[in-house]
Amino acid sequence: MSEQLEDDIIICRCEDIKLSEIRQSIADGNLSTEEIKRSCRCGMGPCQGRTCMPLVAQELAKATGKPLAEISLPTFRQPVAAISLGALAGGERHE
Amino acid sequence: MNDTADVVVIGGGIVGCATAYNLARLGAGKVVLLERDYLASGATGRCGAGMRMQWGTETNCLLSRESTRMLEQLPELLDVDIDIELKQGGYLLLAYTEKMAAQFKKNLQLQNSLGIPSRWVTPAEAKEIVPHLNTAGLLGATFCAKDGHCNPFKATAAYAKAAERHGVEIRTNSEVTGIEAECCRITGVKTRWGTISTPRVVVAAGGYSKQLGRMVGVELPIYPERHEILVTEPVEPMQDSMVMSFHHNLYCQQSPHGSFIMGIGHPDEPESFNTESSWQFLGEMARRLIEILPPLAGLNVVRQWAGLYDMSPDRQPILGPAGDVEGFHVAAGFSGHGFMIAPITGQIVAEKLLGLKTALPVELLDAGRFARGDLFVEPSVV
Numbered sequence: 144m145s146e147q148l149e150d151d152i153i154i155c156r157c158e159d160i161k162l163s164e165i166r167q168s169i170a171d172g173n174l175s176t177e178e179i180k181r182s183c184r185c186g187m188g189p190c191q192g193r194t195c196m197p198l199v200a201q202e203l204a205k206a207t208g209k210p211l212a213e214i215s216l217p218t219f220r221q222p223v224a225a226i227s228l229g230a231l232a233g234g235e236r237h238e
Numbered sequence: 239m240n241d242t243a244d245v246v247v248i249g250g251g252i253v254g255c256a257t258a259y260n261l262a263r264l265g266a267g268k269v270v271l272l273e274r275d276y277l278a279s280g281a282t283g284r285c286g287a288g289m290r291m292q293w294g295t296e297t298n299c300l301l302s303r304e305s306t307r308m309l310e311q312l313p314e315l316l317d318v319d320i321d322i323e324l325k326q327g328g329y330l331l332l333a334y335t336e337k338m339a340a341q342f343k344k345n346l347q348l349q350n351s352l353g354i355p356s357r358w359v360t361p362a363e364a365k366e367i368v369p370h371l372n373t374a375g376l377l378g379a380t381f382c383a384k385d386g387h388c389n390p391f392k393a394t395a396a397y398a399k400a401a402e403r404h405g406v407e408i409r410t411n412s413e414v415t416g417i418e419a420e421c422c423r424i425t426g427v428k429t430r431w432g433t434i435s436t437p438r439v440v441v442a443a444g445g446y447s448k449q450l451g452r453m454v455g456v457e458l459p460i461y462p463e464r465h466e467i468l469v470t471e472p473v474e475p476m477q478d479s480m481v482m483s484f485h486h487n488l489y490c491q492q493s494p495h496g497s498f499i500m501g502i503g504h505p506d507e508p509e510s511f512n513t514e515s516s517w518q519f520l521g522e523m524a525r526r527l528i529e530i531l532p533p534l535a536g537l538n539v540v541r542q543w544a545g546l547y548d549m550s551p552d553r554q555p556i557l558g559p560a561g562d563v564e565g566f567h568v569a570a571g572f573s574g575h576g577f578m579i580a581p582i583t584g585q586i587v588a589e590k591l592l593g594l595k596t597a598l599p600v601e602l603l604d605a606g607r608f609a610r611g612d613l614f615v616e617p618s619v620v
């Protein structure tokens with residue numbers, strides 16, 4: 144695939160982040176998944192980075208020359224699945 | 239290796255970065271910033287991202303007023319090409335009791351006397367500002383249209399970039415494990431990478447500042463306290479203003495990205511370094527929020543987290559030299575509002591360290607005030 148086409152690949156579907164943005168973030172000096180997440184919101188959407196973070200880790204491994212196993216994934220934040228405030232408040236307001 | 243610095247700044251949150259930038263800009267020589275993890279990994283990157291000038295003490299009003307002015311033009315001031323996502327949609331502070339209304343009106347007088355454009359609004363006017371506000375039981379509110387939001391990661395990155403341009407060396411992944419002193423003066427700072435010889439340190443380590451003080455026998459009256467927070471999925475813009483209620487002990491703001499960020503305070507939260515999230519928080523947050531902003535019940539929560547407030551006895555920061563070890567400086571004790579006042583704070587700490595005239599009168603902010611008994615506790619904190 145050409146560099147250009149590759150750059151357009153969407154890595155994070157929730158926040159609509161392209162591969163080029165991940166590469167830019169790494170070039171800006173963000174060398175961990177935590178930092179990349181915070182710099183461009185990748186992995187901050189409803190799926191909590193389930194799809195994108197492994198891809199980001201691969202990019203980081205490529206860029207830093209570290210083995211993939213040494214790239215840690217971001218802290219997993221509750222809740223596991225998106226849940227409405229109404230449901231959290233309890234009972235009757237649940238929609 | 240001969241590792242030396244003229245000043246070592248400990249902590250890579252917004253305060254450490256802003257301080258390092260100002261030190262270098264004002265001619266402090268070689269400045270090294272040491273951060274345990276990565277920049278903004280502490281309270282800064284976990285905060286509610288809110289900025290307001292509606293405070294109850296003159297010090298907090300001045301610090302926030304000056305900082306707001308700076309945030310309004312931060313990329314130009316720092317000459318960096320980073321959008322800090324500033325949004326000035328205002329802050330609405332709700333009053334539910336006569337006592338609170340009286341305090342708010344007193345605060346307004348103070349704020350207005352300092353040129354802060356805040357005003358009293360009736361429940362009906364409050365509803366115009368936030369149409370989905372439940373005004374039951376509401377006596378009124380104060381509103382300042384210049385209050386708002388900006389992105390903590392971006393603001394920190396902007397300071398870091400500007401600092402590096404002025405020659406600051408930023409070292410992440412570098413936890414300070416010891417501070418060395420000889421005959422009551424600072425001589426060096428230790429990390430696992432080695433020792434940096436330096437005559438001065440600035441501790442900007444948030445909730446960990448007390449720990450760092452203890453490394454040289456300086457006892458700082460600052461303690462860590464967990465605060466929890468959550469964010470919802472992004473939705474269409476529907477709430478320009480932050481809504482804050484000291485009665486419900488909560489705040490809730492829609493970010494420019496569309497998500498709602500909200501948190502509550504806990505009067506019984508113990509002193510600790512705990513930053514775990516709790517299920518209790520989710521339920522309690524949701525119940526209190528829906529009481530005042532009912533339509534938000536339909537929003538989905540996507541993430542919750544927690545961070546540390548670095549509390550001081552009067553809920554105002556300690557800026558400048560502390561203890562009797564020469565060369566030991568502090569910028570901590572922000573008590574939950576250090577992000578919004580970081581721009582002027584960084585400048586004042588640098589000015590003080592370099593013996594320059596400070597931008598604001600800072601007698602009220604020195605570490606000695608507690609011993610002198612000069613306490614005037616900030617009343618308006620969640």
Ligand SMILES: Cc1cc2nc3c(=O)[nH]c(=O)nc-3n(C[C@H](O)[C@H](O)[C@H](O)COP(=O)(O)OP(=O)(O)OC[C@H]3O[C@@H](n4cnc5c(N)ncnc54)[C@H](O)[C@@H]3O)c2cc1C
Pocket residue numbers: 248249250251252253254272273274275276277278279280281282283284285286287288289412413414415442443444445446450465466467501544545546547548569570572573574575576577578579
């Ligand atoms: C949930 C929550 C909501 C908040 N909401 C707001 C808000 O809306 N508006 C606002 O203005 N403020 C808010 N605050 C407060 C604000 O986050 C802080 O006051 C501000 O970020 C302080 O910045 P700092 O740089 O002093 O501290 P921090 O960002 O905590 O930075 C300190 C840094 O020091 C590092 N460190 C600690 N020990 C060492 C060591 N031994 N060696 C090297 N580095 C070390 C840490 O890793 C950390 O990165 C909130 C805080 C929390 C927790």
